Amino acid sequence: MANKMDLVEKVAATIGSTKADAERAVEAVIGKITECLQRGEEVSVAGLGIFEAKTRAGRMGRNPRTGAAIEIKAMRVPKFRASKTLKDAVK
Structure with missing residues (x-):
């Protein structure tokens, strides 16, 4: 690694x-x-991929300790989409 x-x-x-x-x-x-x-902003790096910030929708979840229902708020998270060049190189 x-x-x-x-x-x-x-x-x-x-x-x-x-x-x-x-x-x-x-x-x-x-x-x-x-x-x-x-x-x-979206960042595109040729031969590597695209970095972007996506909004993850809010949802209901559970507290693993108590089992109580909790609301998980919407949040922005980073996402990466690999380019075809990178995908082919890894195969």
């Missing part, structure tokens, strides 16, 4: 930069995607 630091190391090795520069680049990409999603 790769984590963010593994990604930073691989980016640094690929582009021939320091880990610090690669970490700033990875953090910048993640930060900008997050900012766009907070504003309700």
Whole structure:
């Protein structure tokens, strides 16, 4: 399983930069995607996929401890749709 630091190391090795520069680049990409999603904008990265904020409808749920019915409010959640290129590469 790769984590963010593994990604930073691989980016640094690929582009021939320091880990610090690669970490700033990875953090910048993640930060900008997050900012766009907070504003309700869709982010499309060719060859990777589409990041978007969707509204999940409110619903009734149950408290697992007591079994009491509770209302789960509507909320915005991040969604990712993989591109065909990424899907084909993973096959």
